[in-house]
Amino acid sequence: MTSDSTATAMKSFPSAADLPVPEGAEGWEQLYPYYLPFREGDGSESKFWFCDSQHWPTVYKPFETIGGEFAVKCLGQYNTRHLLIPPANGIEFKVHLGYLYMSPVAVAPEDIPARVPEFERRVGHYFGNWERLLDDWKVKVTGTIAEMEQLHFAPLPEMVPFEDIESGKAKDGSEVLMEGYDRLIQLAYQNWQYHFEFLNLGYLAYLDFFTFAKQVFPGIPDQAIAKMVQGVDMELFKPDDELKELATLAVELGLQGAFANTDDVAGTLAAIGALPGGDRWLARYEAAQDPWFNFTVGNGFYGHDKYWNEHQEIPLGYIKDYARRVEEGHSILRPKDALIAERDRIIEEYRSLLDGDNLAAFDGKRGLAATAYPYVENHNFYIEHWTMGVFWRKVRELGRVFVAAGFWADENDILYLTRNEVRDALFDYVTGWAVGCDPVGPSYWPAEIARRAKIVAALQTQRPQPALNTPPAEITEPFTQMLWGITTEQVQSWLSDDDGDDGTITGMAASPGVVEGRARVVYHADELGEVQEGEILVATITAPSWGPVFGKIRATVTDIGGMMSHAAIVCREYGLPAVTGTGSGSTSIKTGDLIRVDGNAGRVEILEG
Structure with missing residues (x-):
């Protein structure tokens, strides 16, 4: 009886407490806000967590947690408070050894029915007014960016200008620095709230069509459904x-x-x-x-x-x-015409099998999914790229103010402070300036930043554990499956002791096609210049902005990502085979290995080491 129970016991990933701390990274928890690291007695041991290396593939410096905190908090508010998605609340998040871990928060089964009418009313409003509301969204987002651009940070002057004395202004200008910093944080937060206004709806529209297609066409491949919305302008x-x-x-x-x-x-x-x-x-x-x-x-x-x-x-x-x-006569354009032709062929193939209400429902749901689908990628340009590009530029501008005041040596050293510590440092700076004495910062921060930099560097020597604790018997949360590729089967594959021993790595069939080629393993964007024509890109995750590289490569393999991940969508739009969510592709495969990528079956074979 004991052996039977052992044989059927659910395998588990290590707990956070089980993972070794890299040498030199002791005390890493103190780098981050108190609520981010796992703590004994916080209930985290009873939950399943996965590492979101899709969006955060490298170790956080203290200030950089702002992106993860704002993004996941705002995702949660739209699931839980805006749209009341029946089966899914938000996603709990923690930082462990410098990496972000997530645990989806499900809605209790008995609470789901009460959410349905309100969910349908709210989602119906958006889908019924999609174009107008999306136009309004762009105005809101670009307005936030424009306001952020107007913020400027400069060292305080030797004296208050005489014009301020004459006008009776009665302020010394330090309030501009302090209010400007607070406003910068609030504007970033504002656009992250806007970010998720439509994103979850894009996933929901696709998920609704996906679920319907699975019901009326039992056995339809996931990729056939994905192809019915491909070939769009983004x-x-x-x-x-x-x-x-x-x-x-x-x-x-x-x-x-x-x-x-x-x-x-x-x-x-x-x-x-x-x-x-x-x-x-x-x-x-x-x-x-x-x-x-x-x-x-x-x-x-x-x-x-x-x-x-x-x-x-x-x-x-x-x-x-x-x-x-x-x-050299190569075509550098995306194969959009071919994608559209394939899309239309598959749509007609499946439409021909339906009639009556099912046909009308198919057309309506597919049309809605196709309308909402582009936003799933377009938000990236407006938020992750444009908004955050301006944000980081302004942070560095403020960093230079501190450099001039002797607080630290490099504008990027500000990233080793949490965002609330920056507020304290600002007050230290303006107080010393106003009183006419030396601030404390120049004698405190250089050594402290050096200490923190060593800890971050030590954390970066260790790849993150893909998941923590015991996974549920079945993973049913739809966003976890479609965006991150965290499925029951994939989690069990990660837990398998012999995965990859025969030279085969399994993942999600994210973009169709079968090719062979030499692997190029890329961990950081700075390594993209090493990618050669005809190679197969293997990465923890690809970024949507790697488009120019997709024209060179033959296929893509990633450690994490589902059918609606950025890597999967971009590869389908570039006509490249892709296997995502392998868990260990970037560590099992070495640069130069000859590999075969089967984007139809979700398999990667190492043919020659």
Whole structure:
């Protein structure tokens, strides 16, 4: 009896307490707000947690938790308080060893029926007024960005201007710094609230169509459903499309020779301007920058993410590569026509099997899913890229004020403080200035930042555990399945002792096709320049902004992500096979391995190490 119970016992992941702390990272919990680390007696041991390395693939510096906190809190408010999604509240979140872990909060079965009428009323309002409300959303979001752009942080002057004495202003200007910082945080929070106004609706519309299709077509592949909404225009692809147009124009004008050293931005632009037609190209290049160069090769959640408008060697390098491919006769455009043709073929194939009410329901639900689907990606440009690009730029601007005051040596050192510690440091700064004495910060923060930097560096030496504690017998929460690819089968695959021993790694069939090629393992966006033509990209997760790389590669493999993850959607729109949610792809596969990616079956085979 004992052996039977042992054989059927649910396998578990380690608990947070079981995981070793990397040498040199002792005391890491003190870097973050008190409510983020797991604490004994907080009930976390009884819950299943998964690591969201899809959005937060690297260790947080203390200030950077703001992205995770705002994002997951605001996701929760729309599930729980705005839309009252019947089976799902928000997602509880914690930080462990520098990484973000999540635990979906389900609604008690007995409470679900009471939420349904209110949910239908609220969702019905949005879907019934989708275009108007989405237009209003863009106005709200861009208005927030514009206000954020108007914030400026500068060192305090030697004396209050005499004009302020004459006007009776009776304030010393320090309130501008302090109010500006608080306003910057509030504006970021505001756009994160706006972010989720439509995002969950996009998932809901697709999920409703997905569920209906599964009911009327038992056995229909998940990918067939996904293909019925593919081939759409997305604003998220606009930055990449701008680069392709600029590359094509450069070839037309014969400017390729000017792109010899794109790391020298000023030299490259000057060389272009000196050539016939260069002024025309430069005008087009200038026009593309606002707003499309508010784009990062990262995902916008980290202060170290590099944005095109501040690091123009990045877009210029992409343009150079696109121009080379145009010259060689390659097509650099997304295969949109082929995607649309395949979409329409599959739609008609399944429509022909229906009639009456089922056909009407199919058309209505598919149409709604197709309408809402683009927002699932478009929000990325407006929030993660544009909003957060401006936000981090303003944070660095404030960081330079502290550098001038001797608080720390580099503008990015501000990231080693929590956002509330920055408020304290600001008051320390303005107090010393106002009183005419030395602030405490210059004698405190340099050593403390150095200590924290060592802890963060030590945490970065250890990859995160994919999940914690005992998973439920069955994972039913739809967003967890569709966005993160956390399914019952996948979790059990992660727990399997022999997964990958035969050279096979399993994951989610996220984008169709079967290809073979050499692997290129990428952990950070800075490594994208190493990707070679025809390789297969293997990563913890890909960012939506990696579009220029998708033109080079043959397929994608990621550790995390479901059918509606960014990686899955972007790969389908680029016509690339993809297997997501492998759990261990980026650690099991090495750069140079010959692998076969089967995006139809969700399998990756290591053919040759």
